[in-house]
Structure formats: C-alpha cells, structure tokens
Amino acid sequence: MNSSEQRPTTAAVPAAEPPRASTVTLLPHTEEQPRFQQSWPLNADATAASKARVLLRTWLTMTWDGNVDQGARVAGHLAENAVRHGEPLQPGNLVFLRVFVLPDTNELAIGVEDALPEFPGFEEHATQSSDVHGPPGGLWWVGHYHGGLSWDVTKDDCGQVVGKTVQALIPATWDGAP
Template sequence: MPPRASAATLLPFTEDNPRFPQFWPLTANEGAGPNARLRMRPWLTYARWSGNIDQAARVADKLVDNAVKHGKPLPGDIVTLRVFGLPETNELAIEAEDALPEFPEFEKVANQSGEPQGVPKGLWWVAHYHGRLTWDVTKDDGGLIIGKRVQAVLPATWDGDV
C-alpha cells in the first residue's frame, strides 16, 4: 500500500473519553524532542497501545522539536506534550503546544506523500507513518488566542514495511 498524504484540517481538540491520557511540560531547549521520545516509549508500553511505539516516539520527538525550533515557548519557558488514545479506533493522538499562534506553510508540511525526498526530517514522518497532521490556535478562558497546538494522529496498526 503506498503512503497517503496527511489530512490538512483544523483539529477537533475535544475527545470525550480519551484512553491513557498523559501530559508533560517540557523545557523548551534542544533536549525537548529527545525528552519527548524517552517519555513516550514507557508510557505507551504501560498503556498497552497496539501501534508501533517507536514510530509514535519519533513523531512526538519531531512535534516537540518543531515547537521549540519554529514556535515560541509558553510561560515558564516550556512547550507541552499531550498524548491519548482515541477510544473508538485506538489511534494515538500526539499533541505539542507552543505560544506562537501561526503555522506558516502548514499545507506544504501536512500534505506530503510520505515518500523520501532526500534526507527525511521533521513532520514528514507523520505522513510516512500513515498519520494525519492537524493544528489549531489555542485560547485562554477569555477567548484570547495564546498559541497553537499541533496534533498528529497515528494508526493503531499498519502492515507496512516501515
């Protein structure tokens, strides 16, 4: 089965009954991505998620790394990582949040084929693992835009050779 392009839509942030939800504030520095990867592996193993844990850890690393490199830290000099399982499909939602409400060239990033074009990097991995990439602004309780959340949704199982 050839890789498919990621969907480029605004994400619905609400999930009524998420499975194994977890949230981590991560210091916004060059170690944030690897830190996200290290946190994901044991959590998903503990949660008994049926998907590819190494792929999910890599995607978490890339989402968080992009939030640090291309976003803006949240108060406290952090970015956040949130992960949860979707109860109906057992897909995995991985979210990174930062304080920059824009995502320049999102359509270009999200609609990749998943086929290597040179050295693979960044959010290309989401498409390569047959995931969907979405984003939306985040707002405070008063409705003021305070940043963005980028979400990758990965399938629980895939029979590909990745």
C-alpha cells in the same frame, strides 16, 4: 492564516490537567472520553525531542498496543519542530506534549503546544510526498506512518489566543508499506 491555508474542522479535545488554564481545539472529535491521556511540560531547548521520545515510549509501553517506537518518534519530531519553529510558552520557557488514545479506533493523538499562534505553510508540510531528497523533515514521519496532521490555535479560558497545538494522529496498526 492566509486564505490559501485551510485548517481541518475543529472540535474540543479534553486536556490532561494542564499547569495553566487552556483549551485545545483540534481534530479528532470524539464524544467519548479518551482511553488514556497524559501531558508533560518540556523545556523549549535542544533536549525537548529526546525527552519527548523517552517520556512517550515509557508511557505508551504501559498503555497502548500500537507501535510504541512510531509514536515516540513522531512525538520527538513534533517537540523538536515546536522548539525550532515555534515560540516557548511563558513562564518557564516550555512547550507541552499532550497525548491521548481514542476509544473507538485506538489511534494515538500526539500534540505539542507552543506560543506561536501561526503555522505558515501547513498545507505544504501536511501533504509532503514520500519522495524524499536528503534527510526527511520531522513532519514527514507522520505521513510515513500513515498518520494525519492537524493544527489549531490554543485559547485560554477567556478565549484569548495564546498559541497553537500541532497534532498527529497515528493509527494503532501499520503494515510498514509506504
């Protein structure tokens, strides 16, 4: 990370039984356990975005009273960006989709983990204007739904950096106005 980029303050977020030992440190911080949480491995290929959308749409329909389509759309874009701009986790050539619902605000946290521990240009991507020229980028949708975007490195149980997680926090209610 260069000195012009700043990440939000970090706090531990519970992981949902990852297939390998890892600790994800991201905003938001909550002392309470999430209302719901789930994790899925996704192949780091062209199918990741559509699988993320289908998995999350199905899971959210049963667990969250927010806008399921918004959550699924953001998950698809985060998965696509992890495959396109990140590196797959080994073994297995995977990225991981992790979601949970905050108990106090009912906000949906959607995170995608990959093996590249950097996020060049985070500030530029996190503060995109609503003025879009051409097709909007994947992370633009987070702001469009009045969500927040954060990222942090992912560490294994020994404290070694093994990648990053990019996380979107989507409000449970959105009136549709920009």
